Amino acid sequence: MAQQSLLDDTAAPLVSARPSLPKLRKAAVGCKACPLWKTGTQTVFGEGAAKAEVMFVGEQPGDVEDQTGKPFVGPAGKLFDRALEEAGIDRSAAYVTNAVKHFKWEARGKRRLHQKPNWSEIAACRPWLDAELSVVKPRVLTCLGATAAQALLGRQFRVTKQRGQPVESELAPVVIATVHPSAILRADDRDAEFAAFVDDLKTVARYLRR
Numbered sequence: 642m643a644q645q646s647l648l649d650d651t652a653a654p655l656v657s658a659r660p661s662l663p664k665l666r667k668a669a670v671g672c673k674a675c676p677l678w679k680t681g682t683q684t685v686f687g688e689g690a691a692k693a694e695v696m697f698v699g700e701q702p703g704d705v706e707d708q709t710g711k712p713f714v715g716p717a718g719k720l721f722d723r724a725l726e727e728a729g730i731d732r733s734a735a736y737v738t739n740a741v742k743h744f745k746w747e748a749r750g751k752r753r754l755h756q757k758p759n760w761s762e763i764a765a766c767r768p769w770l771d772a773e774l775s776v777v778k779p780r781v782l783t784c785l786g787a788t789a790a791q792a793l794l795g796r797q798f799r800v801t802k803q804r805g806q807p808v809e810s811e812l813a814p815v816v817i818a819t820v821h822p823s824a825i826l827r828a829d830d831r832d833a834e835f836a837a838f839v840d841d842l843k844t845v846a847r848y849l850r851r
């Protein structure tokens with residue numbers, strides 16, 4: 642009984658026993674496993690090559706992603722694209738997703754301000770991410786920002802200390818964490834932060850070439 646109520650609080654019952662990306666995407670449209678379906682306009686599922694060698698996982702969709710239904714297409718997504726290009730990684734050959742698939746925000750005047758998802762929301766959404774990992778089976782998994790890194794690598798993980806270095810994990814042969822591109826947009830020294838981000842992505846690119 643306890644096990645069932647645990648499942649009821651997560652997206653697990655919606656995940657097909659034989660998942661494929663189209664099946665998962667379709668099922669996730671109707672997910673109500675946590676309260677974020679009420680605030681987000683739509684589920685923003687991952688996108689990219691079904692057998693991508695590299696998967697990037699961010700925190701959650703932002704305002705533009707919420708409206709378009711696509712991950713990493715807003716200002717942070719554009720910065721991410723530029724950094725990928727500088728690092729020599731082809732985004733069309735990658736898979737890009739988020740730890741949480743609905744936009745969490747609070748109203749500030751006419752603006753919708755990002756709010757960090759809490760642990761129960763992250764846990765509720767985790768079956769989607771696990772299913773994406775099981776289908777794509779990336780050789781290199783890259784966590785973008787503390788929320789994704791701590792969701793996948795444990796709450797003790799510190800991006801500030803461990804960024805850009807491979808981390809032992811059963812999730813993929815190589816797992817690396819770096820900052821979220823939105824943190825660069827907020828940084829005082831954007832140029833330096835952007836360069837450090839590109840350096841971390843170059844490490845990802847080196848593992849992809851091996």
Ligand code: SF4
Binds near residue numbers: 652673674743766
């Ligand atoms: S955030 Fe995830 S678990 Fe919550 S309703 Fe959306 S898809 Fe479902």
